[in-house]
Amino acid sequence: MQVPASFEYRRASSVEDALAQLERFGEEARVIAGGHSLLPMMKLRLARPGLLVDINDLHELDYVRLEGDELCVGALTRHRELLESELVGRLFPIFHDAERVIADPPVRNRGTIGGSLCQADPAEDLSAVCAAVRAVAVVLGGGGRRRVPMAEFYRGPYETDVGTGEMLVEIRVPVVPGGGSAYEKVERKTGDWAIAAAGAALAVVDGRIASPGIGLAAVGVSPVGYRRAEEALAGREPSAEVFAEAGRIAAEDCDPVTDTRGTAAYKRHLAGELTERALRRAAERAGRPVAAA
Amino acid sequence: MQVTINVNGEDRTAEVEARHLLVRFLRDDLGLTGTHWGCDTSNCGTCVVLLDGEPVKSCTVLAVMADGHRVRTVEGLEGADGLDPVQQGFIEQHGLQCGFCTPGMMLTARALLDRNPDPTDQEIREAISGQLCRCTGYLNIVRAVQWAARHPLEASAAPSAGSTS
Ligand SMILES: Cc1cc2nc3c(=O)[nH]c(=O)nc-3n(C[C@H](O)[C@H](O)[C@H](O)COP(=O)(O)OP(=O)(O)OC[C@H]3O[C@@H](n4cnc5c(N)ncnc54)[C@H](O)[C@@H]3O)c2cc1C
Ligand code: FES
Ligand code: FES
Numbered sequence: 001m002q003v004p005a006s007f008e009y010r011r012a013s014s015v016e017d018a019l020a021q022l023e024r025f026g027e028e029a030r031v032i033a034g035g036h037s038l039l040p041m042m043k044l045r046l047a048r049p050g051l052l053v054d055i056n057d058l059h060e061l062d063y064v065r066l067e068g069d070e071l072c073v074g075a076l077t078r079h080r081e082l083l084e085s086e087l088v089g090r091l092f093p094i095f096h097d098a099e100r101v102i103a104d105p106p107v108r109n110r111g112t113i114g115g116s117l118c119q120a121d122p123a124e125d126l127s128a129v130c131a132a133v134r135a136v137a138v139v140l141g142g143g144g145r146r147r148v149p150m151a152e153f154y155r156g157p158y159e160t161d162v163g164t165g166e167m168l169v170e171i172r173v174p175v176v177p178g179g180g181s182a183y184e185k186v187e188r189k190t191g192d193w194a195i196a197a198a199g200a201a202l203a204v205v206d207g208r209i210a211s212p213g214i215g216l217a218a219v220g221v222s223p224v225g226y227r228r229a230e231e232a233l234a235g236r237e238p239s240a241e242v243f244a245e246a247g248r249i250a251a252e253d254c255d256p257v258t259d260t261r262g263t264a265a266y267k268r269h270l271a272g273e274l275t276e277r278a279l280r281r282a283a284e285r286a287g288r289p290v291a292a293a
Numbered sequence: 294m295q296v297t298i299n300v301n302g303e304d305r306t307a308e309v310e311a312r313h314l315l316v317r318f319l320r321d322d323l324g325l326t327g328t329h330w331g332c333d334t335s336n337c338g339t340c341v342v343l344l345d346g347e348p349v350k351s352c353t354v355l356a357v358m359a360d361g362h363r364v365r366t367v368e369g370l371e372g373a374d375g376l377d378p379v380q381q382g383f384i385e386q387h388g389l390q391c392g393f394c395t396p397g398m399m400l401t402a403r404a405l406l407d408r409n410p411d412p413t414d415q416e417i418r419e420a421i422s423g424q425l426c427r428c429t430g431y432l433n434i435v436r437a438v439q440w441a442a443r444h445p446l447e448a449s450a451a452p453s454a455g456s457t458s
Contacts, residue, residue, distance in 0.1 A: 104423025
């Protein structure tokens with residue numbers, strides 16, 4: 001039987017209350033949202049917080065809405081709510097592509113977008129999605145509210161820019177007119193973590209690619225860092241060749257390791273192939289399908 | 294810590310450690326051993342119960358997190374008028390062999406039918422996709438849920454013995 005080590009538990013009654021607890025207990029304290037990454041880690045003693053601050057009552061962090069030209073998602077929004085949101089599916093189908101293959105329905109009933117991003121597991125699908133759509137994390141703490149782009153949010157595996165006494169409260173995604181997005185994942189079996197996965201977003205403005213974004217899961221220390229591939233897309237006319245080139249660069253720039261899910265070489269191959277496929281599907285959704293190479 | 298959890302319609306209060314898992318609270322403290330416990334790692338889904346009406350893996354929920362919430366276990370499926378149609382469906386369609394996965398499967402089926410009374414084969418398979426069955430090959434589980442869909446709650450107060458419809 002796996003049981004976590006002892007800890008204290010407080011249920012936060014407001015965001016301010018949660019922050020006060022986090023501030024007071026410092027390094028010892030951890031937020032618990034869905035608990036579907038944290039509790040398994042605590043059972044294995046990979047995490048041993050002295051205090052859990054439960055934010056599940058903070059319904060003010062559970063929303064999906066459009067504010068101006070940004071899609072705003074509260075940190076406590078569950079996987080299932082993202083999957084069922086018509087607004088999310090319409091503006092960013094990449095979220096629905098990913099949510100359909102993240103874990104399974106009972107896990108999706110609990111797991112949250114905030115927990116997914118803060119877990120910063122290199123294989124986390126929503127991290128790659130948020131990287132591709134150039135999301136901005138809104139982090140709140142004693143020092144105030146900070147907007148952190150995904151490129152700066154990830155400090156490495158299991159490490160984010162969210163400091164002691166802070167919490168992630170919102171994810172904001174810029175809505176790009178004429179945009180399309182898609183996610184492609186290869187896994188061993190239904191509901192499993194990715195062997196490799198790729199997210200892509202782009203817009204087509206005056207026949208040329210604008211605001212390209214690429215995020216990869218499970219093939220490096222974090223989902224970000226594909227600037228070279230993005231630069232190979234920006235300003236070009238969408239075509240099978242351009243997408244293949246971006247895929248080739250992404251495969252070059254990723255850094256997979258061999259594990260039980262596959263060899264590094266296989267994952268690198270997938271990274272390129274899935275990037276290319278995601279780009280093609282994103283272009284199709286942006287209203288600019290390209291013919292096969 | 295003291296928790297009060299509404300289990301199958303009844304408030305149950307107990308003193309628990311914060312690290313106590315919901316599955317252990319149900320099985321050890323309340324003696325509701327119908328909720329099974331397998332992998333302990335949120336993978337097998339045999340521990341699925343309904344939390345506020347939705348399937349969750351109770352090995353990955355703290356009892357203190359369920360404080361003030363509603364939990365439904367397999368013991369709460371049977372109504373005053375007899376078995377839930379889902380239970381009857383598992384009998385009619387041989388939806389189980391060893392029975393290990395069955396409580397979780399039936400609760401997921403109940404939650405699915407509550408939202409979607411007429412699910413497609415694909416929707417049923419998707420709903421149970423987080424729960425492993427080592428015996429049936431899933432086909433009869435899908436048939437059991439389809440049977441229950443054809444015999445909604447009101448109509449199935451007294452299912453006829455041995456009916457094969
Ligand atoms: C069987 C299984 C299969 C899975 N498969 C996949 C998969 O295929 N793809 C995938 O992407 N994920 C998968 N997951 C992970 C799942 O998506 C988790 O729900 C998610 O990683 C964590 O979300 P959570 O809300 O449960 O976070 P928690 O476990 O509650 O928290 C995770 C971490 O984030 C911190 N945290 C949470 N919320 C905040 C916040 N608002 N501010 C600051 N810190 C916060 C916590 O302190 C903790 O360190 C799987 C999980 C399981 C159990
Ligand atoms: S015991 Fe909970 S998922 Fe296996
Ligand atoms: S009936 Fe044996 S595991 Fe499903």
